[in-house]
Amino acid sequence: MTAPFTRAQAEDLLFREALLIDTRQYDAWLAMFTPDVEFWMPAWRSETETTTDPDRELSLIYYKGRRNLEDRVMRLTSGLSTASTPPPRVAHVVSNVLVTAADADMAQASAVFTCHRFDVRMNRAECFFGRYEYTLRREGADWLIARKKITLLNDTIPTVVDITSI
Numbered sequence: 001m002t003a004p005f006t007r008a009q010a011e012d013l014l015f016r017e018a019l020l021i022d023t024r025q026y027d028a029w030l031a032m033f034t035p036d037v038e039f040w041m042p043a044w045r046s047e048t049e050t051t052t053d054p055d056r057e058l059s060l061i062y063y064k065g066r067r068n069l070e071d072r073v074m075r076l077t078s079g080l081s082t083a084s085t086p087p088p089r090v091a092h093v094v095s096n097v098l099v100t101a102a103d104a105d106m107a108q109a110s111a112v113f114t115c116h117r118f119d120v121r122m123n124r125a126e127c128f129f130g131r132y133e134y135t136l137r138r139e140g141a142d143w144l145i146a147r148k149k150i151t152l153l154n155d156t157i158p159t160v161v162d163i164t165s166i
Contacts, residue, residue: 005107018092026073034146039063041150089118107136
């Protein structure tokens with residue numbers, strides 16, 4: 001019998017995800033997601049409540065399936081997106097990682113994050129922060145991200161937010 005997912009495994013996975021996005025290793029970053037991943041950042045409905053249904057309510061970011069994430073990465077790296085050229089310099093800090101549920105093949109994890117971002121075009125530094133909720137699934141020997149929900153706590157932001165900033 002396979003042992004359940006541990007906090008050390010969760011930290012390794014989440015820290016690796018942050019490093020890959022920070023260093024623009026997008027192919028390796030994309031490989032961390034299941035083909036049917038849900039990547040979602042809900043909008044705030046009020047000061048205390050976020051939207052709950054990405055199919056019926058406003059979201060700040062919503063990608064259903066890795067193919068949609070791959071399309072976003074292609075736009076980021078193509079040089080054709082003026083908002084992404086040159087790319088911002090980013091550094092993610094991930095902490096307070098907890099495994100909230102786990103068995104041999106599925107796990108739930110949560111964490112908090114801060115992303116420091118320097119926009120080269122605007123010569124401006126920004127900080128984004130919030131909470132992550134993950135659903136992780138074992139596929140063969142690997143644990144992959146099947147769902148990532150990002151709750152951005154400072155949602156009044158001076159620029160367009162992208163996958164590299166959260």
